[in-house]
Amino acid sequence: MKRIMIIILLGCTITGIAQEKEAVNSFLDDWHRAAAEANAEVFFGSIAEDGIYIGTDATERWDKESFWDFSKPYFDKGKAWDFKPYDRQLNFSENGEIIWFSELLDTWMGVCRGSGVLKKTKAGWKIMQYHLSVTVPNDDIQEFIKLIVKEN
Template sequence: MKKIIIIILLGFSLTVQAQEKEPVNNFLDHWHKAAAEANADIFFGSIAEDGIYIGTDATERWDKESFWAFSKPYFERGKAWDFKPYDRQLHFSKDGKIAWFSELLETWMGVCRGSGVLRKSKDGWKIMQYHLSVTVPNEDIQDFIQLINQEK
């Protein structure tokens, strides 16, 4: 009996993942596209009211309202930022209401990594947290550390 329950739960989990994978990928792709097109309604509408955006600088941890205040001039000029995602990895909670992911991004800063947590509600998927980080190749890390230490 225990094995049957485990098989049923595993099957349910895999079905949820299969059903939600495409919608979540589309959601995230549209979110990135909204920034490139300076569509603030879609971009900020995709972030939960209690969502957090963590940027590349150690001081950049914004709630939705403060992230809008920071980003508003970029969106008003008609183009915010154009990050092209690839190599996205998605994971889902067993009930399919929470998703987390990591992705690589082509950006003006070079390759960056984005990671985040999404929550599904009656209004669809919303970003609870997004974290953008600059990647540094291992062979360049010592030069990077030296550069950062020079600026202190």
């Protein structure tokens, strides 16, 4: 009987984790879609009030308000940016209230990587930090370094 109870509990836990992963994936996919559709309410509503967005340029570390100031002209045009996520990896804290993740993105810059931290709140998941980076294939890194050194 004890063994059956343990199996049932494990099954419920695994089902709960799978459902939570699905919910988080939907949340992040909706967030990316909101940028593509210039839905500022959903996009910025998904970011915590004290959330941080780190862009591809070394100067791009924005709190929510300054990220809105930067992004508003794009959203006002009806389309901000259209990043298509794939290969997302989710990691949950033991209590299930913090998630850190990474994802690859198909973008106008080529393949980029996004990584971030989500926090579960009474209002649902919120983005505490998102970091966007451009990927450089290892075979191209020397040429990339030459380009960056030339610019500085």
